[in-house]
Amino acid sequence: MHLPFTPNHIQLITACYPPSAALLTSGPEYRPNSQELSRLTYYGANRPGKLNKLGGELEKRIKAECRKARAGNARARASLLISLSILKALATECRRDIALLTPPLLAAVEHTLGNFSVDLEVSAKVASLFRAWTTFTDGRLIGVDQNVTKDYLSILERFARMSTTVSITDDAEFRNRTRLVGLAALTGAVTSEALYASTTFRHQVSIIVPALLLNLQEVEISVLENESVTLKQKPSSPYLDEFRTRPAVERRAASIHLHVDGDKGPAMTDVSNSCLRALSSLFDHSNGAQVPYVVQAALNSLDEGNGWVKIEYCRWFAGKATEWTQYQYRYAVPTRLVERLQEDQDMPMTTPLHSALAAMVTTVFTSPTPLVNLSTSDIISNLITIVLRRAAIDPEDTLIFDLTECIASLGTHVYYADQIHDLAGELISRLVTVECNGIPARERERFANDRSRNQALRSLLAGLVGLIRAPGRNEANKEHSHNVSHSPRPGLDGSNANSGPSSPGGASSLVDTPVRISVEHADAPPRVAKRAKVQPETWQDTLNLLCAESYAVRSECARALIFYLESEISKRGEYTDDDGVRRLRPLTAGPVQHAGNMIAMLYGDDSTRFLHAVHVYLYALATAPSLGASSSSSSPSRSANGEDQDGTADGRDSPSRSHGRPSLSIPIRSRKQSMAQQLLEHIPSRLSSSALPSATASDYRNITSVLTTMHEHLPVRELLAGVPFLMALDSVASVGEAPEAEILARALIIKEVVARVWLTLGKIWDSSDIIALAEGALSSIPGGSHLPPAQPYQLGVLTAPEQPVQIKPVPENVANWSGIDCEAALAALTSNKNVLEATAMDSDALYARLASPWNVETALKNSVEPQSNYDALRGDGISPRLKLAPALMHIENMSLQSLTRSTRGVGVTDLRDALEGRSSMSNPALVNKAPSLSTLDHSSSPGDAPFHRLTQTRSRPEKPKLTGSPSEVRDMLNKLRIGRPGGTNSLLKASFPTMQRQETRSSTLIPPYKS
Known part of the structure; x- marks a missing residue:
């Protein structure tokens, strides 16, 4: 019975409750009277000004019922559940003016959760009410009204704790039910304008994301992968996925129900499925400015829960976060990961955080998910900076290996033709800077600067190879398999693919010694893109490293150079048949194109100039008495493996040692030319005990590999540029009477290099005479081959530095071995039909050109493009x-x-x-x-x-x-x-x-x- 003068809105609310005697029997639905509830909602919908009073009255009733229910009053608890249902119905039917109902509604929800967080039935009712509000609100009051914002954030925190609760009674079913209720409420917040249209987005995601990730960390990666596939194929509700595009009057609020007693309780897969749906929806609805906040919240969650040790989970999350983000905003995920990695680059030791972040970056870049608007230049610049910083702190830091893989993975996604060329240019530019200037290290790290510099150079070289190789790995694998299967010359793994008969006298075991650099090609996802090649002029700046002080750097540079010659350099007009023989095929191109190819090969182009430059540095490597930038300085002499002659490795115990590097004020290009000139000034014309070459046996093996690769992939150009170089290299190895043992040892290994290259020439041009001469010379080497076998090497991956093999002592009868007869080989070459057809020259003219004296000055001049004298202002030169x-x-x-x-x-x-x-x-x-x-x-x-x-x-x-x-x-x-x-x-x-x-x-x- 209503009291006299009771306000109408209170009478309408009171009429919705069942009689007091029937409250306990109104379960389990605890529904209000339907007819009276319709009157109440009609009243509220037609009189928006009364909504604040209706909400205030319901808030007062709910707070009073919470107080009585906590004291054990069962009827008050039943009345509380009915009050929550009434408030939900009012919010649903008055959705147009729900902002007027928001303050009392959120205050009632927050108060109820604070008193009944353990009561699962009450929590489910509250979660259902909260999700109804999140469905229809526009979120404008969040961040504006202080009380509303406070209540809303408090509600999110309570539901987040509920979704990560641990059951006190060890009841897995009760724990999963509780978590599902909390996750349902968080899902409502994730799919609400209260999150995306509010100024508190960053604060909200810092509450929501950790609750979702903590549940996912308890599930195996295989289960998460299966649930992700299911989520992609069968979304829970397409309607909810489109809710933000629908007007508020057309939206429907989802109801949250508890699991029916007696049925099989919810499993952890159901919890993980709910987390995946909420997390994917969060990334999908966030814009470019919001995605970094979501990623940062995830990183903070990993920090708090020590989740960095679970690298596979971190990799999975990075890949899925990129996939779930909208197409045009995906760049924000790897960008934030690199920034987070850069924030901790000065830590003294590598932590699981560093390793996990590097793995996450690599996963994002190698995934098939396309990335657009990604600033690859900024990414690679930041990664290079981190590499140099970690190398300065500790050259043996394991993070350097992971960062090298990150740099290489950046080449997987190619979105414009010059992208790889630009990134390679950035890497090479930093290589040149590090080579000339070293690494700017702290005062306490100055003694380790040489080792840091060498490790940084090796890392950048390996990253450069991996970066270029990434877009076309499948093509490289196919080409590698094709060459190994059909080529008669030694394969990349050192074995001879030709199983034919060998020359007598044990020539097979000697000629086929695996002295070439071996390469293992790793499997890669199929991603092939059309792109511009890296120009020889750009790569030419790295050739100085062929003569670096450290053998590890020289070896890494040789491997990178071989890769560039095999797959990147322009091979205009160069081709070989399936059997590896270079034959003329003029019909493969039109007459004009064929003429242009011939002019380019005979008179030189960028590839020819590059070959001349390679010959200069190979000649210096083979004959120079000292290597590196300090070869002409007053610093102590160093051995070829980077150690001082007094036994101190890398100068760490001699801080006063001068590095002999030029002044920093000189331009880098001028410094590089100066370094090359200084290196060439000390090259002798003959081997002598006073100027003994410092190259190791491993260096001569690398020289053989580089020369062989140039002849195989650029046969005509290398024929014209490389044969005079071979003649000059053979003349250097000519020693006089009664030479010393050390001179004999180096002369023998240089002649073996020349003989092996002549053998490659004979096979390429199908000259039986040259093959016979080379195999006869190689089979008669005293003591067998002096070139060490090569170790397997994986492209684009930084590995532990290879230790050089020193030159073996010469046997007693070495003076009787003179190597291959280069004059006879040259005569056979200039009379070969394939050679004459390929060069379009007669035998006499070709002989005159190939027999012309070779010297480093002319080759160095030919390695630079001639500059025109034309001046646009003065009119000098030819137009x-x-x-x-x-x-x-x-x-x-x-x-x-x-x-x-x-x-x-x-x-x-x-x-x-x-x-x-x-x-x-x-x-x-x-x-x-x-x-x-x-x-x-x-x-x-x-x-x-x-x-x-x-x-x-x-x-x-x-x-x-x-x-x-x-x-x-x-x-x-x-x-x-x-x-x-x-x-x-x-x-x-x-x-x-x-x-x-x-x-x-x-x-x-x-x-x-x-x-």
């Missing part, structure tokens, strides 16, 4: 438009004026320039050149009569003059139609009598094309 290949031109009129004709009009300025002598300076092609005949101002007519012959006109003066010449002024006046014979205007005709007299006295010349 660029005249740089045309005469062999491809069929133009009879080759006059300079016809090639440099301008279409612009002639004005007073041109006349002034002619009078002042500047007219010729405006045309670069007409300055300081021999005079030519012009046909611009003469009309041609048929017949060969003498009066039809052209009158000679000088297109420019033979010598520079300070004043204008009469011919130039006359031509300019004729163009302006001033004083022209027969013209209407002849006012200035008598102004130049001297010029007219000179014109009448000019003799008639016969053009060059007349007989």
Whole structure:
């Protein structure tokens, strides 16, 4: 019975409750009276101004019922459940004006959760009410109203604790039920505008994300993978996935129900499934500014729960987070991971955090999930900086190996043609800087700077190879398998693919010694992209490292160079048949393209210049008495493996030792040229005991591998550039009478290198004579091969540095072995049919070219592109438009004026320039050149009569003059139609009598094309 003067809204609310005697029997649904509830919702929907009163009354009732229920009053508990149902119905039906109901609703929810967090039935009712509110709210009050924001964040924290609760009674079913209730409420928040439209997004995700991840960490990775596949194939509700695009009046709030007693309780897979749905929805609905906050919340959760030790779980999360994020915002995930890694780059030791972050970055870059808008330049710059920092702290840091893999994985995603070229250029630029300047280390780390520098160089070289190799790994694997299966020459693993008969005298075991660098190709996901190749001019800056102090750096550089020669350098016009023999195939291209290829190979292009540069550094490596940047400095001499002769490794015990590096104020390019010149100045013309080469046996093996690769992949270019180099290298190994044992040992190994390269030449060009000469020389080496076998090597992966093998002592009868007869081999080569057809030269001309003396100065000059003397301002040199290949031109009129004709009009300025002598300076092609005949101002007519012959006109003066010449002024006046014979205007005709007299006295010349 209502009291007199009871407000209408209170009467409507009170009428919704069953009679007091029926409260205990209203379970388990605890529903209010349906007819009275309809009246209440109708009243609220049509009178929005009363919603605040309705909410306030319900809030007061709920707080009072909570207090009584906690004291053990069963009827109060039942009334509380009915009050929560009434409030949910009111929020659902009055969704248009739910902002008016928000303050009392959130206050009631927060108070109830604070008192009944253990009561699962009450918690489910509260979660259902909260999810109804999150469905219809626009979230504008969150972050604006202080009380509302406080209650909302407190509710999230309580549901987060509920979703990670641990059952006191060890009842797994009760624990999973409790977690599902909390996760259902968090899912409502994740799919609500209260999260994304609020200024408290960062605070909210810091509460929600850890609760989701802690549940996922308790599940095996295989279960998570299966649940992810199920989630992708069968989403729980497409309606909920689209809820943000629907207006509020069309949305439906999900109901949360407890599990029915007696049925099989929920398993941990159900909990993980709910977490996956909430987490995927969170990433899917976040924009580019919000995704980093979500990732940061996940990283903080891993910090608090020591989740970094679970590397596989971290890798799984990074891959899924990238996949779930919207296409245009995925770049934010790896960017934030790299930034987090950079924040901890100065830690003294590598922690599980570093290893896990590096693994997560690699996983993101190697995944098939496409990434757009990713700033690859910034990413690789940050990774390189971290590599250098870790190398400065500890050269043996394991994180350097992981970071090398990160750099290599960045090449998996190629989105524009020059991306790999740009990234490789960035890496090579940092390589050059580290090589010249070293690593800026702290004061306490200055003694380890050499070791740090060498490790950083090796890491960047391995990352460079992996970066270039990443886009086309499958193609590289196929090509590698093809070469090993069909090539008759030694394979990359050192074995000989040709199982044919060998020469007598045990030649098979000696000739087929595995001295080449061995490569193991790892499997990779199928991702092939069209991209621009790395230019030889760019890679050429790394060749200095072939002569580095440390053998580990030299070996890494040689491996990288072999990879570049095999798969990256331009092979225009170069091809071999399936049997490995280089034969002429002119029909593979058109005549113009074939002619262009021949011109490029015979007269040189960027690939040829690169080969010349490689020969220079290989020659220095094979013959120089000291290697590295300090070869010409006053620092203590060092052995080839990077140790001082006094026994101190890398100079760590001698802080006063000078590194001999140039001043930092000199440009890097100039420093590199200076270093090369200093290295070449100490190269002897003959082996001597005073200038004994410092290269090890492993260095000579690497030289053999590089030369063999160049001949295999660039046969014509290397034939023309490399054979003179072989002759010069063989002449260096020629020793006089009674040489010392050390000189004999180095002469023997150099001659073995020459013989093995000649053997490769014979197989490539199918010359049986050269093969016989090389195999005969190799089979007769005293004591067998002196080149050590190569260790297997995986491309793009930084491994432990290889220890060099020193040169073996020479046997007693070594003086009787003279190696291969290079003169006989050269004669056989220049008479080979395949060689003559490939070079389009006769035997005598080819012999003259290949037998020409080779020296480092000429090769170094040929390794640089010749600079044009053309100056656009002064007009020096030949105009660029005249740089045309005469062999491809069929133009009879080759006059300079016809090639440099301008279409612009002639004005007073041109006349002034002619009078002042500047007219010729405006045309670069007409300055300081021999005079030519012009046909611009003469009309041609048929017949060969003498009066039809052209009158000679000088297109420019033979010598520079300070004043204008009469011919130039006359031509300019004729163009302006001033004083022209027969013209209407002849006012200035008598102004130049001297010029007219000179014109009448000019003799008639016969053009060059007349007989």
